[in-house]
Amino acid sequence: MKVLFFADSHLGFDFPIRPRIHRRRRGWDFFKNYQLILDTAIEEGVHALVHGGDVFFRSKIPVPVIQKAYEPLLPVLEQGIHMFFxxxxxxxxxxxxxxxxxxxxxxxxxxxxxxxxxxxxxETTWGGFPNIRRHVQNEFPVHLAQVGFESEGQSLNILCLHQAIEGAVVGAQNYTFRKGPDVVGKGQFPDYLNLVLSGHIHRQQVMRSVSGTPIIYSGSIERTSYAERLETKGFYILNILKDDIRWEFRSLPTRPMYEIKLPGNLTDRSILLRTIQEGTETMPEDAILRIRSGVDRHLELLTNAVLRKALPESMNVELLPPITKTAYTWTAYSD
Ligand SMILES: [Mn+2]
Known part of the structure; x- marks a missing residue:
């Protein structure tokens, strides 16, 4: 059985329905990769396609975004491909x-x-449940029991989730999830499970449960934050056989991310702009750029509008306040 697994498409990210300013929007990049994945499912002739959750960027979704997300699914379903969401x-x-x-x-x-x-x-049994927002360590066994897998049948048991699991690694600084109330423990997966597919963690990785079951995170389909700047984005193609499960990661086109830090001693607007322009000269046209001010005064001298004017339209640029003591928490880049 051939399966395509992807997750965290975050459709609707930077995709305003009535934009007040005209500038390049990153939202299209997410829709493009989403379509690429659906096309691949048909080309590869997979039997099933799994979306591990965070289809959308937020809970209040504009109708045009919902339509744009659901419309391309019908031709895939009509090809006879099963979908698990x-x-x-x-x-x-x-x-x-x-x-x-x-x-x-x-x-x-x-x-x-x-x-x-x-x-x-x-024979395969596909089980799953929606994201458990709190106390997953306690709730996980309860939900798993409700799924109703057969522990001693002929069928292969595949669990589909959207949770943080102990041992998962995220961010440019390799933050690792430890066991906790809101994290599923590696020892919580019964050995009757043959495969676990999960969304939520935006870095693609394969782990093993304590009993040896492969746990696969496909990662997000585009970068949703700077914490993902070093990650290769993509999806998995799996081949499920009676006594063997093989997987292969396929990468997707993504836009590169860069950061420029402004020296605090520069306080002249034109010199600041020249410094930024020089810094971007060697960057690709489609770079996503984050400019970190060196001092608060930079925020008075520069605005996003001024920066957009000074840089190629094909780039995305964002101005940030000087770095302060921000707590390094996982929520900022795992969700
Ligand atoms: Mn997500």
Whole structure:
């Protein structure tokens, strides 16, 4: 059985419906990769496509974004490809309704539940539940029991999640999730599970549960924050056999991210702009640029509008206040 697994598409990210300013928007990059993944599913002739959650960027989603997300799914379903969707934390564990939910090939983990799928004599059971927002360490076994996997059947058991799991690594500084109330422990996966596919962690990685079950994070489909600047983005193609599961990571095109730090001793607008322009000369045209002010005064001298004028339109630029003692927490880049 061939499967395509992806997650964290965050559709609607920088995609204003009525933009007040005209500038390049990053939202299109997310939709482009989303479509690329759906096209790949058809080209590769996969039997199933799994979305590990955070389909959307937020819970209040404009109707045009919902339409743009759901519309391209129908031709994929019509090809006979089964879809399994996990509601993530960004959609508040609930996806906006669509007639697609009634399509016989569309399977939504709107509550703890399971679906059976048989392909060429291979029996599989797909279980899952929406993102558990709090106390997942306690809630996980309860939800898993409600899924109703058979622990001693012929069928392969595949669990689909959108959670942080102990040992997962994120960010440019390799923050590692430790066991905690809001993290699933590596020892909490029963050995009757053959495979775990999860969204939520934006860096792609493969781990093992204590009992040896592969746990795969596909990561996000584009960079949602600077913490992801060093990461390769993509999705997984899996080949599931009766006694062997193989996976292969496929990368997606992404835009490079850069940061410029302004020296605090520069307090002349034109010199600051020249410094920035010189700094961007060697950068690719489509760079996503973060400019960190050296002193508060820089925020009075420069605005995002001024910076956009000084730089190529193909770049995205953002001005940030001087670095202060900000706590390094995982929520900023794992969700
Ligand atoms: Mn996410």
């Amino acid at each position: 996990v509601p993530g934390n960004h959609e508040r564990s609930r996806l906006p309704a669509t007639p697609l939910f009634h399509h016989s090939n569309f399977h939504l983990f709107d509550r703890p539940r399971s679906f059976s799928l048989e392909v060429d004599d291979l």
